[in-house]
Amino acid sequence: MRERDMQPDHLVTVADFQEASRHAISEPAWDYITGGSGDEITVRANTSVFEERRILPRMLRETSSIDTRTTILGAESGKPFAIAPMALQRLFHPEGEIATARAAARNDIPFSLATLSSIEMAKVVEHGGQFFFQLYWLRDRGLMAEMLAGAETFGCRAVILTVDAPPLGHRLRDVRNGFRLPDDVYPANIVSEDDEAAESLRDSVDLTFDTSLNWDDLEWIKEHCSLPLVIKGLLHPDDARAAVEHGADGIVVSNHGGRQLDQAVTSLEVLPLIREAVGPDLELVLDSGVRSGRDVLLALARGADSVFIGRPALWGLAVAGADGVSQVLGILEAELLDAMSLSGTRTIAEAKELAVW
Numbered sequence: 001m002r003e004r005d006m007q008p009d010h011l012v013t014v015a016d017f018q019e020a021s022r023h024a025i026s027e028p029a030w031d032y033i034t035g036g037s038g039d040e041i042t043v044r045a046n047t048s049v050f051e052e053r054r055i056l057p058r059m060l061r062e063t064s065s066i067d068t069r070t071t072i073l074g075a076e077s078g079k080p081f082a083i084a085p086m087a088l089q090r091l092f093h094p095e096g097e098i099a100t101a102r103a104a105a106r107n108d109i110p111f112s113l114a115t116l117s118s119i120e121m122a123k124v125v126e127h128g129g130q131f132f133f134q135l136y137w138l139r140d141r142g143l144m145a146e147m148l149a150g151a152e153t154f155g156c157r158a159v160i161l162t163v164d165a166p167p168l169g170h171r172l173r174d175v176r177n178g179f180r181l182p183d184d185v186y187p188a189n190i191v192s193e194d195d196e197a198a199e200s201l202r203d204s205v206d207l208t209f210d211t212s213l214n215w216d217d218l219e220w221i222k223e224h225c226s227l228p229l230v231i232k233g234l235l236h237p238d239d240a241r242a243a244v245e246h247g248a249d250g251i252v253v254s255n256h257g258g259r260q261l262d263q264a265v266t267s268l269e270v271l272p273l274i275r276e277a278v279g280p281d282l283e284l285v286l287d288s289g290v291r292s293g294r295d296v297l298l299a300l301a302r303g304a305d306s307v308f309i310g311r312p313a314l315w316g317l318a319v320a321g322a323d324g325v326s327q328v329l330g331i332l333e334a335e336l337l338d339a340m341s342l343s344g345t346r347t348i349a350e351a352k353e354l355a356v357w
């Protein structure tokens with residue numbers, strides 16, 4: 001890469017940030033963000049499926065003012081996107097989750113705090129705006145109840161239960177790199193500083209997580225927490241129907257960014273089937289593969305109410321902390337506004353009516 005390209009002013013797409021972040025953090029850390037499971041077939045499909053879609057634009061619609069305001073899982077948002085839950089962000093920048101939360105607030109969008117945050121919930125939420133809490137089903141029910149109570153106390157808008165992990169997918173880049181957590185990065189909501197660091201991510205996940213999760217467990221969460229409950233990681237329309245039957249308030253249609261089952265279908269492909277299964281009213285968030293404002297528009301047009309931004313935020317974080325995340329979010333917003341005005345869509349409601357091929 002030429003020297004000039006590393007200047008923040010020259011980073012004008014998410015792809016630019018992806019490339020620049022390579023030089024900002026260690027190769028194993030970059031591979032951990034960027035890679036996926038198995039042969040990364042789903043990782044590649046997640047982005048190519050967006051590239052293969054085409055927008056059918058409308059004209060003469062007076063697009064001099066565009067309004068992207070909406071609500072996402074009970075949170076007010078200036079744009080139809082929010083930050084996805086992502087673990088252990090101090091791996092990529094010393095300010096970790098605090099930087100991401102700050103950037104989200106600055107850009108008027110919600111962020112998701114992960115169970116495996118590398119900074120305690122209390123310390124992160126004071127820097128951010130509206131937030132969701134992502135829950136992994138843990139062996140330690142007491143700890144889960146504590147975290148849910150904390151989320152309520154801190155004004156969290158929704159609990160997002162991730163159901164497509166554990167067990168963790170086999171991420172071969174991490175295996176080849178012998179990827180280990182450095183001593184000073186650990187899940188701060190779960191372990192304290194002096195706990196023995198677990199050997200590898202997979203080992204620590206196996207020790208902490210409870211893989212017996214099933215539909216009946218949703219009741220336990222509802223008993224321990226009054227917040228809306230959102231299920232993240234569904235792809236099958238029948239699972240989406242079951243989620244509604246078990247009282248879910250929303251679904252994140254996701255293949256975990258191709259980090260879990262390799263060769264799983266993409267979120268964008270199944271989205272219309274899921275919308276059909278749950279009807280027009282249940283809130284659907286899509287993630288996995290959103291890399292531009294046009295992708296956001298495509299997801300809305302195919303049945304999503306909003307999307308989660310995953311890896312792009314972490315590439316921004318790696319490049320320049322909160323400013324980097326903020327720049328990435330700014331790029332997505334500018335691209336979305338551009339795509340909306342050029343396709344004759346003035347509001348999120350109109351974006352959902354747009355035709356795509």
Ligand SMILES: Cc1cc2nc3c(=O)[nH]c(=O)nc-3n(C[C@H](O)[C@H](O)[C@H](O)COP(=O)(O)O)c2cc1C
Pocket residue numbers: 032033034046084085086087114115116134162232254255256257258259287288289290308309310311312314
């Ligand atoms: C480094 C990293 C860590 C993640 N950690 C979590 C997590 O702790 N909980 C969770 O539900 N999803 C986690 N995810 C998945 C994201 O929430 C999201 O589903 C995924 O990144 C979407 O794919 P994309 O980033 O390619 O768009 C993680 C993703 C990445 C890249």
Ligand SMILES: O=C(O)C(=O)c1ccccc1
Pocket residue numbers: 087088116165168201205256259
């Ligand atoms: O890496 C991930 O995608 C993820 O969800 C996770 C799960 C356990 C530990 C760290 C990250």
